[in-house]
Amino acid sequence: MSQSKRMDILTLASLSLGLLTLGIGAFLAFTAPPATEQGHVYRIIFLHVPSAWVGMVSLFVAVAYSILYLARGKAHYDRMATAVIEVALLFLSLTLISGMLWGRPTWGVYWTWEPRLTTFAILLVVYIGYFVVRSAIEDPELRAKASAAISILGAINVPITYMSVKWWRSLHQTQTFDLTTGRSNFDPAMLPALLVNILALSLLFLAFVRIRGLLAERESAKQELSPQAG
Amino acid sequence: MPYALRHGLFAFGVWRRAFDVHAMTLLTRIFWLALRDLTLELRGRTGLLAAVFFLFTMLLILGLALGPNQDELRKAAPGVLWVALAFAGSLLAGRAFGLEVEDNTLDDLLLIPGSREWIYYGKLLFQLLLLLAVGLVLLFLTAGLFYLPLATLPGILVTLVLGSVGYASVSTFYAGMLARLRGREALLPLVLFPVVVPVILASVRATTLLMEGLPLGEVAEWWRLLLVFDVIYLTLCGLLFPYVLEG
Amino acid sequence: MSPLLEAQSLSKRYGRDWVIRDLDFRLEAGEVVALLGPNGVGKTTLLRLLAGLIRASGGQIRRQGKVGLLANPPAFHRHFTGEENLSYALRLEGHTPRASTIAAALKAVGLPAGKPVLGYSSGMKKRLAMARLRLLRPEIWLLDEPEAALDAQGRELLEALILEARTSGGVVLATHDRDWVQRLATRTLELSPIT
Numbered sequence: 001m002s003q004s005k006r007m008d009i010l011t012l013a014s015l016s017l018g019l020l021t022l023g024i025g026a027f028l029a030f031t032a033p034p035a036t037e038q039g040h041v042y043r044i045i046f047l048h049v050p051s052a053w054v055g056m057v058s059l060f061v062a063v064a065y066s067i068l069y070l071a072r073g074k075a076h077y078d079r080m081a082t083a084v085i086e087v088a089l090l091f092l093s094l095t096l097i098s099g100m101l102w103g104r105p106t107w108g109v110y111w112t113w114e115p116r117l118t119t120f121a122i123l124l125v126v127y128i129g130y131f132v133v134r135s136a137i138e139d140p141e142l143r144a145k146a147s148a149a150i151s152i153l154g155a156i157n158v159p160i161t162y163m164s165v166k167w168w169r170s171l172h173q174t175q176t177f178d179l180t181t182g183r184s185n186f187d188p189a190m191l192p193a194l195l196v197n198i199l200a201l202s203l204l205f206l207a208f209v210r211i212r213g214l215l216a217e218r219e220s221a222k223q224e225l226s227p228q229a230g
Numbered sequence: 231m232p233y234a235l236r237h238g239l240f241a242f243g244v245w246r247r248a249f250d251v252h253a254m255t256l257l258t259r260i261f262w263l264a265l266r267d268l269t270l271e272l273r274g275r276t277g278l279l280a281a282v283f284f285l286f287t288m289l290l291i292l293g294l295a296l297g298p299n300q301d302e303l304r305k306a307a308p309g310v311l312w313v314a315l316a317f318a319g320s321l322l323a324g325r326a327f328g329l330e331v332e333d334n335t336l337d338d339l340l341l342i343p344g345s346r347e348w349i350y351y352g353k354l355l356f357q358l359l360l361l362l363a364v365g366l367v368l369l370f371l372t373a374g375l376f377y378l379p380l381a382t383l384p385g386i387l388v389t390l391v392l393g394s395v396g397y398a399s400v401s402t403f404y405a406g407m408l409a410r411l412r413g414r415e416a417l418l419p420l421v422l423f424p425v426v427v428p429v430i431l432a433s434v435r436a437t438t439l440l441m442e443g444l445p446l447g448e449v450a451e452w453w454r455l456l457l458v459f460d461v462i463y464l465t466l467c468g469l470l471f472p473y474v475l476e477g
Numbered sequence: 478m479s480p481l482l483e484a485q486s487l488s489k490r491y492g493r494d495w496v497i498r499d500l501d502f503r504l505e506a507g508e509v510v511a512l513l514g515p516n517g518v519g520k521t522t523l524l525r526l527l528a529g530l531i532r533a534s535g536g537q538i539r540r541q542g543k544v545g546l547l548a549n550p551p552a553f554h555r556h557f558t559g560e561e562n563l564s565y566a567l568r569l570e571g572h573t574p575r576a577s578t579i580a581a582a583l584k585a586v587g588l589p590a591g592k593p594v595l596g597y598s599s600g601m602k603k604r605l606a607m608a609r610l611r612l613l614r615p616e617i618w619l620l621d622e623p624e625a626a627l628d629a630q631g632r633e634l635l636e637a638l639i640l641e642a643r644t645s646g647g648v649v650l651a652t653h654d655r656d657w658v659q660r661l662a663t664r665t666l667e668l669s670p671i672t
Contacts, residue, residue, distance in 0.1 A: 070473045073532070119428070126424040136417055140492070141532065145474045146407050152470060153400070153425055156462060160428050167455070223493075255571040262568040273556040334552035337530055342570055343543050 011210040018203030025050075025200045028193035044102040045190075048095060049176050050197040054205050055091035056158050058084055059127075063155045066148035075220065078144035081151055082134070083212035087205055089127050096124065119161040126154040256348050263339075263352030268359060270329050277325035281318045281364055286371070288314050293375050300377050307378035308437035312430050314372075315365055316397065320419040322360050323401035326353045327409035336409065340475070350402065350471040354464075357398040357405075365390050382440045385449060389440065392456040393433035396463055400426050403467035407474040429463075432456050479541055480505050481617050481647045482527060487536035489522055495671045496522045499536070502666070504617065504647040509639060511658040512651040514668035520651035521549070523668070524619045527649065542616030542646060549621040551606035553594040559583050559605050562594060566609050574612070582608045586634055599626040607638055616646035624654055636661060 029046035065081035068074075099117075100110040111117065130150050137143035165175060176194070271277060289310065296306050330336040339349055369386065372378045380386070404422050408414040436452035482504035489497045496519040504510060512520050525531050527538065528546045553562045560579050567574040583590060586604040597605065603626050610618065623635055639661055642648050652658050658665075 070470070118431075122424050122427050129421050129424055133417060133421055136413060137411060142411070149403070149407055149470050149474050150421060153403070153463075153466060156466075157425070157428070258571060259569055262565065266565045266569075270554055270556055329554070333554050335554060337528075337546065337548060338552060338566065339569070340530055341528060341544055341546055 008210075011207055011214075014203045014210070015207035018200055018207055021196060021200035021203060025193060025197035028196055032190045032193045041102065041105050044098050045176075046193050046197050048098040048102060049194060050201045051091045051098065052095040053198055054201045055088045055095055056162070058088040058091070058205060058209075059151075059155050059158050062088065062151050066151040069144055069148045073141075075140070075144065076217070078148065079216040079220065080209075080213050081148065083209050083216055085127055085130055085151060086212055087208045089124070089131075090208070091201065091205065092120075092124055092127070096120065115164040115167070116161070119157065119164045123154075123157045123161050126150070126157055130154065256344075259342075259348050260352040260355060263349070264355035264359065267326075267329060267353070267356040271325060271356075271360070274329075277322055277328070278360065278364075281321045281360075282367060284321060285314050285318050285364065285368055288317065289368075289371055289375055303375075304377045304379070304441070307372050307376035308434050308441060310376055311368060311372045311378065311437060312393065312434045315361070315368055315394075316423070316426065316430050318364050318368070319361055319397050319401055320422055322357065322364065323405045323418055323422065324415055325360070326357050326402050326405040331409055346472040346475060347468050349475065350406065350468050353406065354398055354402045357402045358394055361394045361398050362390065365394055379441055382443070385440045385446065386437060388453065389433055389436045389456070392453060392460060393429055393436075396429035396456060396459045397426050399460065399463040399467050400429075403463075403471060403474075406471060409475075429456065429459050432459065481541050482649075483539045484527065485537050487523075487526060487538065488534045489519070489526055489531070490534045497526070498671050502527075504649060506616075506645075506647050507643050508664060509643060509648040509650060509662045511662035511665040512649060512668065513653075513655065513658075513665055515670070518668045518670055520668060521621055524621050524649065524651055527617075528619050540617060543614075544617045544619065545610045545613055545615030547603075547606050547610060547618075547620040547623050549623070549625055550599055551602050553597075553602060553605060555595040556593060558591055558593050559588055559597075559608075560591065562605065563609055563612060567612055570613065578612070582612050585611075587630065600628060600631055603627050604631060604634065607634060611638060611641070614645070618642045618646060618648040620648065620650045622652055623650065624652060624657060632657070 025046065029043055032043070032046075034040050034042070062081045062084040065077045065084060069077035069081060099120075103112070104110050130147055133150060134143055134147050137146055162175065292306070292310050292314075293303065296310075297303050327336065330339065340346065369378075369380075369390065373380050401418075401422055404418055404425075405414075408417055408421075411417065432452050432455050436449055436456065439449045439452065480503045482502070484500065484502040487497060487500045487502065488495065500523070502523075512523065514520055522531070524546065526533055528544050529538070529540070530546075553559075554565075557565070560576075560583060563579050563582060564574050564576075567579075580590065583605075586608045588601060588604055588608070594602065594605070603623070607623075618639075620639075624632055627635060639648055639650070650658065650662070
């Protein structure tokens with residue numbers, strides 16, 4: 001299987017378009033009207049919610065790659081699942097950090113043991129565990145199978161984290177978009193900025209994953225040094 | 231009787247019988263595998279004794295740390311119960327496939343014709359029985375040492391069963407996945423705990439509500455959540471198991 | 478009649494080392510195929526691939542019938558007696574063995590009754606594995622160095638078992654004892670190292 005060994009047009013396009021959209025998103029975020037109660041602090045939401053969304057949704061993309069790996073057994077799917085989870089972890093960490101910075105002025109603490117934060121921390125630990133397991137298994141096939149299983153089972157935590165604000169009636173505000181009722185709990189005046197930022201992070205996500213996948217492919221091709229790799 | 235109807239009924243009967251025979255063999259296989267492992271475990275005794283001893287030590291330390299105020303101990307009891315069970319369960323999880331790895335007999339299980347889901351469910355039944363046995367011991371220990379009221383014993387037992395099924399379904403899966411790996415004892419809790427934490431949290435909440443004497447309607451919400459976890463984990467793990475076990 | 482076992486361009490590698498590469502293999506009923514070659518050439522790997530215990534890196538395998546494997550060394554539960562090992566092996570396949578059947582099978586390979594496998598020698602384990610295979614009645618018999626650790630009487634039992642296996646199925650047998658296997662094999666397959 002010889003895929004293009006250089007960055008292709010899609011990667012470059014999504015990277016540049018993503019950066020451009022991010023600029024527009026930042027502009028919209030800072031020109032949106034201030035919130036009635038929180039003033040300007042609330043603007044963190046334009047980073048916090050998009051990164052959470054892209055991070056969490058991408059975990060389902062990783063599930064798709066993991067299922068493909070288990071069904072077809074091609075190393076490419078394993079590499080892509082890993083690339084997706086790696087970038088997702090980056091976005092989820094961004095969510096965590098921005099959330100803590102937001103929590104300090106509004107709740108008075110960086111961290112509190114309430115359900116949304118707890119389930120989110122568990123989610124992060126699952127996917128950090130994913131990489132610990134990968135580094136612990138030498139046999140490439142067993143490593144790929146085990147990590148695929150962790151990715152599939154771990155994704156159960158995504159809906160749990162999402163629903164935690166409802167199930168456990170927590171301190172954290174409810175979902176920005178409630179998927180169970182299809183309602184938006186967001187001020188329409190602030191909505192464009194949020195949507196543009198979601199688009200920007202999605203494009204960047206796509207670019208990062210493609211670059212990471214390319215690197216992983218080169219790495220494994222270098223390790224194999226075998227004429228019939230793949 | 232018209233031919234088509236007769237033919238249809240015949241085909242249905244054949245299909246029914248084939249399905250029943252198949253389901254019966256699978257159920258007997260699952261049963262015998264669990265029974266065999268229980269017999270072996272009781273003869274070897276290493277895993278079970280270690281788990282119970284570990285629990286006892288843990289309860290003593292926690293009792294000393296949180297006591298001696300009775301009210302505070304009682305408040306902590308549900309958490310203590312489930313945390314202790316989760317840790318003991320991670321000790322026991324290795325036993326599900328430890329027996330096969332020590333004696334190198336996993337291949338013989340894999341050679342048995344047919345798909346391999348039943349191996350998972352057999353091992354799961356074995357794990358579940360161990361976990362429930364340890365859970366019962368633990369329940370009475372926490373009742374004695376932490377003043378956990380047993381007035382709502384049936385409700386607590388329901389929670390114990392629901393929570394144990396969820397826990398064992400994940401722990402058995404990971405134990406099988408890592409069975410042939412060196413250093414599995416260290417890795418197993420690492421991958422196991424994050425996935426089972428939601429089950430543990432729901433079990434703790436249900437136990438706390440029961441202890442506080444809240445109406446069953448509120449507790450049932452948590453039971454429903456636990457049931458959803460159980461069904462999801464049982465199905466997913468059973469489906470994935472044949473893929474991760476081979477090789 | 479379709480073959481019991483058919484492998485096409487079978488390959489297996491560990492990391493960057495190929496153990497088996499583009500191997501075609503057929504096993505018909507009534508055949509005894511001797512697998513020969515120096516240590517480390519992939520005889521055990523091939524048997525485990527054919528048995529379906531490991532996944533091939535490439536190629537396909539089709540099986541028509543139940544697989545029985547005599548591993549080297551064979552594995553049993555140490556804390557069970559010979560009888561218990563045999564009886565659980567049958568039960569897990571859905572049979573309900575009678576105690577007399579088990580006792581007879583154990584006696585046929587000259588093993589003592591009621592002794593835990595913990596106290597077995599390696600030759601005794603081989604005999605117990607032979608008894609288990611005969612009870613399970615596979616069609617595809619895969620034997621990995623079956624003659625190792627067996628005494629003269631054990632070898633006679635093994636030869637009888639192989640002849641019996643031929644009547645109902647086919648045998649693939651990995652061995653180092655060329656002279657011994659000449660008498661039994663209908664065909665030999667020489668594996669050579671991949672360079």
